[in-house]
Amino acid sequence: MKNFFKMLYIACALSCICGCTSITYTESDSSPEIKGGNGTYRQILISNYGYYLFNCIPLGCGGLSDGSFELFSDNVNLDKAMQTLKDECAKDNADAFSNIQVSQTSTCIFSWVPYLGSTLGIYWFKEIQISAAIYSENFKIEKDAK
Template identity: 30%
Template sequence: MKSHIVLSIFLVSALFLSAGCFSIDVAANRHTHERHVLVTNYGWYLFGKIPLVCGNVSPRRFTPFAFFRDDVTMDKIQSRFIDFARKEGCEARDMMYHMSDQVLFTLPGSSISFPLPYFITYREIQLSGVLQ
């Protein structure tokens, strides 16, 4: 019984450590007064299709995670980028994106990877641009 409780706590902790993340990072250029914005979201999928957990892109989010909902899409990331630019009263330019799908599970904070061929996949989208 005690081992089941410890195992359950371990699995829940591992889920939260490896869960998806949504972030908006801003860096300002002191000389041109432009701001570079990077919007990132990633998540985990079952067989590359069924969303398990990802970062919650909702503007009024209750939790940082979204379970069984696909928020790792270019439409949702671009929408949050444009909303951020409007809120700042700026125009966006020089937008670039990077999409990544991986079938290796890497332990957070390390370089140890485990092959999980198409059972659990990792998807990440990054969208960056300059606000002026």
């Protein structure tokens, strides 16, 4: 019974410090077709979040691939998110992309606690999202084959 509570404690502690990366595409039937071309545009959304001490010491965040996470590394920044977009475009043989939108947030989780959250700012949540339209002539065939 003692080991059970120890494992439960470790699982709760890890769930509080880990982050995640997610990569989402629009469905093939909701993507607009390009007039006069064989390819399609699809929207891609890349989201990465993580947790930090004092807004600068990383505890855990998402990695550079879909569904991954890394402990004690700082991947929640524009450079790493653009690298993930570049890797996805290369993986999908994208011919072009456009309309890149970037959103970044940084929030102190304990900001509602007087003095602890606003003055000290101990525990922070950071997130970055990149959205883009990707064009490829092979995109529809490769994604539907999987």
